[in-house]
Amino acid sequence: MDPKAQARLQQMVEKLKAQRFRITPQRLAVLEILVESDSHPSVETVYAQVRKRFPTTSLATVYKTVTLLKEMNEVLELGFHNTANRYDALKPYPHPHVICTQCGKILDPPLEGAHGLAQEMSRKTGFLISSHRLDFYGICPDCQRRG
C-alpha cells in the first residue's frame, strides 16, 4: 500500500478506536479499500472487493461502516438520486467533481474559480453554509474517443 494511503488508514483507525468503535476484519477491509481507491467507489464496488478477502461479508455491513465514517466526517458522500452513491475517503470534505455521464468516472481536479463561492453565497443570502456540492456532468475524453 502506498505511504499516503497507509497514513490515511492509520488516521481513520485511530479515530475509530478513540471513539471505542471496534476494528473488525470486515471493517478494516472496508477502510483499506476506501483509502486505496481514488475512483470514488460505490458501496457495491467496495463490497465486491471486500468479499474477495472475506467471502461471507454482507452488503449491510459495508453500508453500516460507510455510514459510520460519513457521520464521523471521515468520508465524503456523493449522493445521486438515479444511481448508487459514491464515496471519497481521501478528501473527506466538499470539493469540485467532474462526472462522466457515460462511464461513471469521477475526477476531482483543482478548480481555481471555486474558492470563495460559499462565502459569496453566504454573504448574499444570510445562510450559514456548512457544505456544498460542485459537480460538472459531461463526457470524458475516453468516452469521446469511443464515440
Add this chain to the structure above:
Amino acid sequence: MDPKAQARLQQMVEKLKAQRFRITPQRLAVLEILVESDSHPSVETVYAQVRKRFPTTSLATVYKTVTLLKEMNEVLELGFHNTANRYDALKPYPHPHVICTQCGKILDPPLEGAHGLAQEMSRKTGFLISSHRLDFYGICPDCQRRG
C-alpha cells in the same frame, strides 16, 4: 397569474403542442402550478395542488408530466438521494442554489463567481461538459432565528 408566469406557461404549452403532445386538464394544471411557484416544488407538492382542482388526479400522472418536461428541457430537476426531487420550470437550465437543510427552502440568487467555472473545468480535464450542479447547504436566516 402574473404576466411572467403566464408567458412561460404559454411557451411550454406551445412546445408541447408542437410535438403533438396533448394538453389534458391535469397536465395543464401541473404546468400552471409549476410556473406559478418559485419555491422549487417537489412532485408531491405539485400533486397536492393539482388535486385541489382535479381531485381524481394520480401521483403517477404528475410524475409522467414532470418527466416529460424534463426530457424536453422545460424544467430543471434538482435530484436528491435522501429526499424528494425538486423542480424549477422558471429557469430550466443549471444555476446555483442555496438549500436550507432544516426547512428545505431553496433559493437561487445570482452568484458572480460561478461564471466560467464549467469552462475552466472543461479546459482542465478535456471533458465535454453539458450540465452542472452548484448547491450550497446550510441554515437559512429564518431557521437561524428559530434556533
Add this chain to the structure above:
DNA sequence: GTAATTGCAAATGGTTTGCAGCATC
C-alpha cells in the same frame, strides 16, 4: 463478560412501469 458488530431478511420510500379504459385532437 459486555457491548458492539455481523449477516440475514424484511421494510422503506421516492420513482417507474404495465395495462385497461378514457379523452384529446
Add this chain to the structure above:
DNA sequence: GATGCTGCAAACCATTTGCAATTAC
C-alpha cells in the same frame, strides 16, 4: 377514430432497519 393520457396497482432499487448469533475488547 386513432393515438396518447390517466389512474390504479405492482414493481423497482439503493439504502436502512430489526434482530438473533457472534466477536472484539
